[in-house]
Amino acid sequence: MTNDKITLKLTKAESLVLCEWLARFDSVQTLAFDHPSEERVLWRLQGQLESTLKEPLLPNYREIIDEARRCVEADSQ
Numbered sequence: 048m049t050n051d052k053i054t055l056k057l058t059k060a061e062s063l064v065l066c067e068w069l070a071r072f073d074s075v076q077t078l079a080f081d082h083p084s085e086e087r088v089l090w091r092l093q094g095q096l097e098s099t100l101k102e103p104l105l106p107n108y109r110e111i112i113d114e115a116r117r118c119v120e121a122d123s124q
Contacts, residue, residue, distance in 0.1 A: 058119075059115070060114075060115035061115075063112055063115040064115050066093065067103075069089060069093040073090075
């Protein structure tokens with residue numbers, strides 16, 4: 048397998064929702080992985096999101112994530 052890179056494109060709202068979900072999952076550990084590599088990929092993705100997004104550090108993060116969830120939900124309808 049080569050180490051070729053791919054680029055994923057997400058909206059800011061999608062990125063925030065995904066980052067929040069990964070952080071929440073990290074605290075409860077409820078997913079079952081078939082292979083350790085699956086978990087490693089999710090943690091790598093979470094780390095990239097956390098190093099890119101500034102919103103989780105803001106005092107009004109709860110309102111920001113609520114709005115992001117509404118945007119993502121509205122986009123899917």
